[in-house]
Amino acid sequence: MRHFQNKNFRVLVLTLIIILVISVMSLGNNSVVSTALNGAFKGLFQLSASATASADSVDVQTLKEENEKLRQENAELREQLADYYDTKAENERLRKYYDLKKENPSYKIQPANIIRRDTNDDFYSFTLDIGSADGVGVNNAVITENGLVGWVYKVDAVTCKVKTILSPDTKAGAVDKQSGDSGIVSGNTYLCDQNLTALNTLAEDNKVKEGDMVVTSGTGGVYPGNLIIGKVKEIKTDSYDNSRYAVIEPYEDIRKITAAAVITDFEKKSEESK
Known part of the structure; x- marks a missing residue:
């Protein structure tokens, strides 16, 4: 199934389909060969459509997973930012208490x-x-x-x-x-x-x-x-x-x-x- 998701493979399938269409048109009324080629053409068309749909489905699912991952990462970053500001404010308070104690060594704070x-x-x-x-x-x-x-x-x-x-x-x-x-x-x-x-x-x-x-x-x-x-x-x-x-x-x-x-x-x- 991974081959269907490959862009080059899909191009190859479409090329074969085009060749088959030209062949059918050139054979004209040869019903036996035409019928066989039409069957092959239909099979390749269904195969190509199936591969394309599968690839699109995988792409959508991948995008959903990536979006969810980014959403979680953004939430974590917001939490880290909030913690950073809290820590910064706390450190500023403690620094001022330290300065007060340095000016007044007898203080126990x-x-x-x-x-x-x-x-x-x-x-x-x-x-x-x-x-x-x-x-x-x-x-x-x-x-x-x-x-x-x-x-x-x-x-x-x-x-x-x-x-x-x-x-x-x-x-x-x-x-x-x-x-x-x-x-x-x-x-x-x-x-x-x-x-x-x-x-x-x-x-x-x-x-x-x-x-x-x-x-x-x-x-x-x-x-x-x-x-x-x-x-x-x-x-x-x-x-x-x-x-x-x-x-x-x-x-x-x-x-x-x-x-x-x-x-x-x-x-x-x-x-x-x-």
């Missing part, structure tokens, strides 16, 4: 993934896939490559729960890098859905202005000093007690993060525990 969000919490708290077995403890600072995002409030062996800096339960000492004014970063219900928090208890004569960077002060021993929190979006007055506060926009959209890291230890905390 444990990268982690967010495995769920607390749907009953309005301030975007979440659970990480590391726990006490990884050295995580209550009140540990939680960061991303772009700054402070929260703190650990509950721990088991393999997971920990985190309250974000959008929550009013957060009380983080902070300072304006440009003006030197200090206050307490704490969230509220009016700001959290906009991914905003507040720098409260500012002095009346503060010099905080829009665009200033706010970082942790390091007082209290819970948070390391100089962790980036965000930038000043605007200065406002509390209608309840007329106190001044700054609205802070974190450098990270805390509502959408999928990974973070826990600072499980740092020098000042170690000294205070001693």
Whole structure:
């Protein structure tokens, strides 16, 4: 059957058919020879048609198989590309954590993934896939490559729960890098859905202005000093007690993060525990 699929063989068969046709026409009324040749002609014609149909069928099947193979290869390449971008993003995060640790050798940093969000919490708290077995403890600072995002409030062996800096339960000492004014970063219900928090208890004569960077002060021993929190979006007055506060926009959209890291230890905390 493979001979039928050969182009040269098919040409040969067609040539023989042409020769037979000419022969039949030249014999005229010789009925015996004509009948024999007509039978041979019919057989060769059927043989040629069968070979052509078989070859076409094989070609179609081959094309289908090749298309399916290409489709599978494209799907695999798309998956590999997605994995590449995920790996690239992860490597970029780890590099920034490494740079932070290099600047602060006493830091112990444990990268982690967010495995769920607390749907009953309005301030975007979440659970990480590391726990006490990884050295995580209550009140540990939680960061991303772009700054402070929260703190650990509950721990088991393999997971920990985190309250974000959008929550009013957060009380983080902070300072304006440009003006030197200090206050307490704490969230509220009016700001959290906009991914905003507040720098409260500012002095009346503060010099905080829009665009200033706010970082942790390091007082209290819970948070390391100089962790980036965000930038000043605007200065406002509390209608309840007329106190001044700054609205802070974190450098990270805390509502959408999928990974973070826990600072499980740092020098000042170690000294205070001693």
